[in-house]
Amino acid sequence: LSDRLQQSIKKIKGKGKVSEQDVKEMSREVRLALLEADVNFKVVKDFVKRIRERSVGEEVMSSLTPGQQVIKIVKDELTELMGGNESKIAVSKRSPTVVMMVGLQGAGKTTTTGKLANLLRKSYNRQPLLAAADVYRPAAIQQLETLGSQLDMPVHSQGTEADPVDIAKQAVEQAKEEHHDYVIIDTAGRLHVDGDLMGELQRIKDAVEPDEIFLVVDAMTGQDAVNVAESFDEQLDITGVLLTKLDGDTRGGAALSIKAVTGKPIKFAGMGEKLDQLEPFHPERMASRILGMGDMLSLIDKAQTQVDEKQAKDLESKMRNASFTFEDFLEQMEQVKNMGPLDEIVNMIPGANKMKGLQNASFDDKQIVHVEAIIQSMTKKERLDPSLMNASRKKRIAKGAGRSVSEVNRLLKQFEDMKKMMKQMSNTKGKKGKGMKFP
Numbered sequence: 001l002s003d004r005l006q007q008s009i010k011k012i013k014g015k016g017k018v019s020e021q022d023v024k025e026m027s028r029e030v031r032l033a034l035l036e037a038d039v040n041f042k043v044v045k046d047f048v049k050r051i052r053e054r055s056v057g058e059e060v061m062s063s064l065t066p067g068q069q070v071i072k073i074v075k076d077e078l079t080e081l082m083g084g085n086e087s088k089i090a091v092s093k094r095s096p097t098v099v100m101m102v103g104l105q106g107a108g109k110t111t112t113t114g115k116l117a118n119l120l121r122k123s124y125n126r127q128p129l130l131a132a133a134d135v136y137r138p139a140a141i142q143q144l145e146t147l148g149s150q151l152d153m154p155v156h157s158q159g160t161e162a163d164p165v166d167i168a169k170q171a172v173e174q175a176k177e178e179h180h181d182y183v184i185i186d187t188a189g190r191l192h193v194d195g196d197l198m199g200e201l202q203r204i205k206d207a208v209e210p211d212e213i214f215l216v217v218d219a220m221t222g223q224d225a226v227n228v229a230e231s232f233d234e235q236l237d238i239t240g241v242l243l244t245k246l247d248g249d250t251r252g253g254a255a256l257s258i259k260a261v262t263g264k265p266i267k268f269a270g271m272g273e274k275l276d277q278l279e280p281f282h283p284e285r286m287a288s289r290i291l292g293m294g295d296m297l298s299l300i301d302k303a304q305t306q307v308d309e310k311q312a313k314d315l316e317s318k319m320r321n322a323s324f325t326f327e328d329f330l331e332q333m334e335q336v337k338n339m340g341p342l343d344e345i346v347n348m349i350p351g352a353n354k355m356k357g358l359q360n361a362s363f364d365d366k367q368i369v370h371v372e373a374i375i376q377s378m379t380k381k382e383r384l385d386p387s388l389m390n391a392s393r394k395k396r397i398a399k400g401a402g403r404s405v406s407e408v409n410r411l412l413k414q415f416e417d418m419k420k421m422m423k424q425m426s427n428t429k430g431k432k433g434k435g436m437k438f439p
């Protein structure tokens, strides 16, 4: 969020005793940081007041680690501000469930319509029908149809001459006939909130009585997003917000204020342009991210389910005495793979997003598959002792894995380098230990 906030958090974190002065100092930084992040000033004022009250209260003063307790309060309050617990998507008693997507032009409605449909099918086993009710923007219908064919999902459209209200109604009819359990209606946007747009959306709403009206908001638009959310909510009584472009260089202020100002939860977050890049919104994780702790919770969650402790210990000792083999490597890779796409994992590491190089590096999951194929083509003996490797073995392995010999060579080299590094690391560790004893 801001370096200064991170500094003051660092400062207070280890404190065994927190004075009112400390709290004052920190809440000042929190206040500035939030304002800097485009959070609505009224929201900030309330927020800081609550933090201050709680921080000088008994729960902190009587705790063993007051510094950390204060951080926790800040995080709790941030989480609360963004909506407490994460939300779910409605399921209507009468099929189909009707979802209406609204928002300004360029916010990401059409893209998110596709993403949401994808998510509903993948995670909830639903069969959505998409409806193209944006008849104004050139190629908007085609855009949705393209998404539909990418997803292999039907799209209801009636061309650009039809009335959006009628399109929405017909789409619901088609869904009933064809037994789709969801209809997601993509609607038109404007550059600014205006009466025409709202009137049309209102008529669609009256005609199909949606179970969800999702406002799609571009997280990059900062403070403006809050005003937009406020007017859409006033006019349409939205049921939730989908925040897009959170993968961008946004300060997250929009996420913070929208819930506080409208009272409507942020349900999903768009993390990229691809169709699988929509995630349930986790207020708690967002709070950590904002506080610069990285998305440690997500990472820990994932790691805990995937890596069992004993394995981790074994591995550590192997690393220490450099008896790490390709067998272990393969096992490690399985685990990392189970944790999810590599670039996502890297992004969750605190500070990783600041590291040059890592920022834009794309971690190719295909590469993992290739490496895995190569290791799997080795015999067990070779995996345990790569020094056996000669030209004909390499050739055999390359062939078996469907990769080139130079790729096999590269992997062998990387592996050797890695082992060297492990050895060095354990050596410096060892030296330190010895250094304690005076000869």
Ligand code: GDP
Pocket: 103, 104, 105, 106, 107, 108, 109, 110, 111, 112, 189, 216, 244, 245, 246, 247, 248, 269, 270, 271, 272, 273
């Ligand atoms: P609409 O006018 O509201 O229908 O907006 P579109 O769905 O056409 O999206 C506008 C642009 O934003 C497109 O270029 C999308 O690829 C892009 N976009 C949408 N969602 C995201 C997201 O979560 N992350 C990023 N990086 N781009 C997005």
Ligand code: MG
Pocket: 109, 110, 111, 134, 137, 140, 187
């Ligand atoms: Mg659109």
